[in-house]
Amino acid sequence: MPEKVGKATIKLGSSPSVYAFAAVGSKKEEEGPLGKYFDIIQQDSFFGQSSWEKAESQMQKQAVSKALEKGSLAPGDIDFIFAGDLLNQCTGSTYGLRELEIPFIGLFGACSTMAESLGLASLFVDCGAAARCAAVTSSHFCSAERQFRYPLEYASQRAPTSQWTATASGSVIVAKDILPPYVRSVTFGTIEDLQIKDANNMGAAMAPAAASTLIQFFEDTGTNQENYDLILTGDLGFVGSRLFRELTAKKGYPGVAEKHGDCGLMLYDRENQAEIYAGGSGCGCSASVLCSYILPAMREGRLQRVLFMATGALMSPTVVQQGESIPSIAHLIYLSAQPWQEKGEGSSWNG
Amino acid sequence: MQWMSPKEYEKMNQKASPPTPVWKTVPMAFLFGGIICTIGQLCSMLYQNLGADLETASASTSITLIFLAALLTGLNVFDKIAKIGGAGCLVPITGFSNAVVSPALEFKAEGLVLGLGAKMFVIAGPVIVYGITASVIYGILCRLFGW
Numbered sequence: 001m002p003e004k005v006g007k008a009t010i011k012l013g014s015s016p017s018v019y020a021f022a023a024v025g026s027k028k029e030e031e032g033p034l035g036k037y038f039d040i041i042q043q044d045s046f047f048g049q050s051s052w053e054k055a056e057s058q059m060q061k062q063a064v065s066k067a068l069e070k071g072s073l074a075p076g077d078i079d080f081i082f083a084g085d086l087l088n089q090c091t092g093s094t095y096g097l098r099e100l101e102i103p104f105i106g107l108f109g110a111c112s113t114m115a116e117s118l119g120l121a122s123l124f125v126d127c128g129a130a131a132r133c134a135a136v137t138s139s140h141f142c143s144a145e146r147q148f149r150y151p152l153e154y155a156s157q158r159a160p161t162s163q164w165t166a167t168a169s170g171s172v173i174v175a176k177d178i179l180p181p182y183v184r185s186v187t188f189g190t191i192e193d194l195q196i197k198d199a200n201n202m203g204a205a206m207a208p209a210a211a212s213t214l215i216q217f218f219e220d221t222g223t224n225q226e227n228y229d230l231i232l233t234g235d236l237g238f239v240g241s242r243l244f245r246e247l248t249a250k251k252g253y254p255g256v257a258e259k260h261g262d263c264g265l266m267l268y269d270r271e272n273q274a275e276i277y278a279g280g281s282g283c284g285c286s287a288s289v290l291c292s293y294i295l296p297a298m299r300e301g302r303l304q305r306v307l308f309m310a311t312g313a314l315m316s317p318t319v320v321q322q323g324e325s326i327p328s329i330a331h332l333i334y335l336s337a338q339p340w341q342e343k344g345e346g347s348s349w350n351g
Numbered sequence: 352m353q354w355m356s357p358k359e360y361e362k363m364n365q366k367a368s369p370p371t372p373v374w375k376t377v378p379m380a381f382l383f384g385g386i387i388c389t390i391g392q393l394c395s396m397l398y399q400n401l402g403a404d405l406e407t408a409s410a411s412t413s414i415t416l417i418f419l420a421a422l423l424t425g426l427n428v429f430d431k432i433a434k435i436g437g438a439g440c441l442v443p444i445t446g447f448s449n450a451v452v453s454p455a456l457e458f459k460a461e462g463l464v465l466g467l468g469a470k471m472f473v474i475a476g477p478v479i480v481y482g483i484t485a486s487v488i489y490g491i492l493c494r495l496f497g498w
Contacts, residue, residue, distance in 0.1 A: 051460040151457030153424050154474065155433030155440055155449045157376070160369040195357035196364065204364045208352050242367040243360075251354065275434070278369075 002126050006220025008213075009187040012126040015339030017177035018118075019132070020071030023292035024063045025284075026167040028141075032268040032280075037292040038168075039066050045142065045167055053087060056140035056169075057096035059284075060085065063169035063291075064097065064136050071173050075100040078173065079130035082117035084108050085138045085283050086165075087147060092138045102134065111206075111235050112189075112312030113137040114170060114287040115331035119186035121174040122333070126183075131176060138169035139282025148199075148317055159200040163237045163281035166267055170287025172295070181298035181306075182339045187220065187332040189213035191314065195325045199315060202326070203240025203264075203278055206311040209328035210236060211247035213309060217332050218253065221349040225259045229303050232294065234286035234310035234330070235264035237279030263289035263310075286310040298337050308333045376437050383436030387443045391416055413444055420445035424452040450474040 003011045024040040035041065040062055047058040060083070068075065081100070084107035085092035093106055109116040117135035124130040142152060144165040150156055174183065192212050196205040210233050218224055225231060236244050241262045248256040263286040264279035290308060297303045311330040320326060341347040394415050398408035423429040429449050433440040440446060451471055458470035472479065492498065 146457055150474070151453040153427065153430050153449070153453035153456055155424075155430045155446065155453070157434060157437045160371060192352050194352065194355060194360040196360075201364070201368060204368065208355065208360065212352050239364075239368050243363055246363055246367070247355065 001128075002123055005185070006216075008189070008216050009185050009220035010123065011185045011340075012122055012183055013340060014126050014176065015182035015184055015336075016122045016125040016174045017179050018172050018181050018183065018295055018335070019175040019177045019179055020067045020073070020173040021291040021295045022063050022066035022070055022171050023288040024059050024066065024169045025288055025292075028164070028273065029166060029168050029267060029288065031273060034267055034289060034293050037296065038288065039070070039292070045140075052140055052143035052146060053091050054095070056085065056087065056092040056138055056143045059140065059167070059169045060092050060096035060136055060138040060171075061099070063138065063171035064100065064134060067134065067136075067171040067173050067291075073132070073173065075102050078102045078132050078134045080105060080121070080124055081134040081136065082107055082121050083134075083136045084113035084117060086110065086144050092140070092143070093136070096138070097136075109310075109329060109331070110312030110314050111139070111281060111283050111286065112310040112329050112331050113283045114290060115234070115308060115310035115333050118172055118174070118183070118308075118333050119188065119331055121172070122183040122186060125174050125176060133174050134171060135174065136169065136171035137283035137287045139165050139167070139284035141165045141167045141282075144282060158275065158277055161198070161201040161203065161239050161278050163202060163235065163264060163278050164268065164276045165282040166280045166285040166288060168267070168282070168284030168288035170284065170289075170291035172291060179299070180301075180337045181295060181335045182337075183333060184336045184340060185221070185334040187213055187217040187334075189216070189330040189332070191327045191329050193325055193327040197320065197323070197325050199317070199320055199326065201239060202281060202313040202315070203235075203237040204243055205313045205315070205326040206234075206328040206330065207236055207240040207243035207247060209330040210234075210240075210244050210309055210311045211251065213330040213332050214248060214256070214307070215251050215253070217307070217334070223349050225253060225255045227350055228259060228305045228307050230261055230294075230306045231256060231259045232290075232306060232308050233260065233262045234312070235279065235281040236262050236311055237264040237281065238270065239278050240311070241265060266293070298335060301337055304337045306335045308335055379435055380437045380439035383432070383439030384442055385439070387416070387440065387445055391443070416444050417448040420448035421452045424449045425456065447475055447478065450478075
């Protein structure tokens with residue numbers, strides 16, 4: 001059963017298992033360092049569809065279908081699906097998943113949606129409301145560009161602090177099972193806003209949220225970075241990562257930098273891939289890095305304890321044009337290769 | 352987050368954020384803008400050699416550059432040139448052409464009326480609005496002061 005620990009952390013006593021997972025990407029993701037770990041790579045960024053929104057929907061459907069296939073499951077075996085994306089009305093999710101006929105809970109947490117959906121799916125399983133839940137998110141460079149920025153063919157130069165929206169999707173199935181990794185706890189973040197107004201610098205807008213959630217988790221559980229193998233943020237990119245490390249160091253955790261990795265910096269090779277600038281971003285960025293690389297590494301035992309913290313800039317282009325700043329959020333999922341134990345090793349936050 | 356003020360954070364942000372590499376972008380804009388204007392000049396000279404007067408040659412040059420930029424936008428080339436040339440490609444009339452053609456291409460998925468038609472001037476619209484406003488004001492001033 002879930003148990004609240006401290007201010008914002010929920011310990012999941014039954015340690016729901018991340019039973020199956022799948023990652024889908026496109027050409028640029030394949031060219032990146034993690035390309036070979038993806039389950040599906042579509043060279044055609046239209047995914048065989050006639051518009052970018054339809055392409056994203058198709059991609060998300062493929063991610064869920066692949067995860068179901070890997071877990072030898074049918075859509076009917078899933079009790080609830082938690083899904084979201086960056087588009088208005090969560091188009092990628094609603095249109096992508098409508099044929100599956102799984103009870104659907106649509107979420108918007110911008111790029112933090114993977115942690116939000118995985119956290120809620122795990123909670124449903126832990127409290128016994130469901131035997132199996134799915135969590136999925138996606139982002140598509142082209143659908144995001146046309147909604148948030150400019151037409152694709154518009155001749156604009158990007159700022160060095162800007163990030164490349166990943167054309168990717170990641171899906172996980174959470175179940176009561178004995179397959180690692182396990183979800184040990186979830187920490188839901190607060191909305192943070194340190195008055196960053198530059199829509200081309202989302203990393204800077206999101207770093208305070210990531211720092212705040214991580215510190216809250218440390219305070220709730222009485223642990224620190226030494227207890228974990230990896231502290232993985234969603235898509236802070238180069239600028240946001242630097243600020244995140246500075247913020248956590250200022251608050252008394254200088255060691256975070258040594259354990260910190262960022263999905264936005266892992267998905268692409270900033271030096272050798274064109275136009276990545278400060279790194280990758282989008283719901284699909286953290287989702288695909290988690291599902292292609294991190295979860296398999298945990299299942300194989302190469303990583304033991306990981307704090308997965310997807311970060312989202314809750315930006316409305318309309319309100320930013322009105323002069324408002326960009327609020328941000330980060331949710332944290334504590335993943336472990338071992339479930340909670342009754343006593344001894346694995347029974348406390350520290351070990 | 353009460354332990355960090357927006358002011359203090361802004362200082363950290365400015366230190367962490369790489370600036371636009373102006374030592375590279377400004378000379379490139381100068382070069383590409385210059386190349387486009389040279390092409391324009393060559394067009395103008397060509398049309399005059401073919402017998403057009405200066406006014407007709409100038410108008411024809413504008414039309415030629417607009418056409419070329421629209422064509423290159425449609426061929427998915429113009430944005431790639433502009434990635435290097437920056438404002439050098441935007442400031443001449445070529446930028447205006449691209450600003451009209453690119454949303455027309457992008458939004459044709461939503462139909463000819465509500466997509467292409469309605470969104471075509473979404474970027475160039477302000478230029479037209481303020482361009483016309485400025486010309487009206489200038490016209491009134493000319494009339495009043497007999498310029």
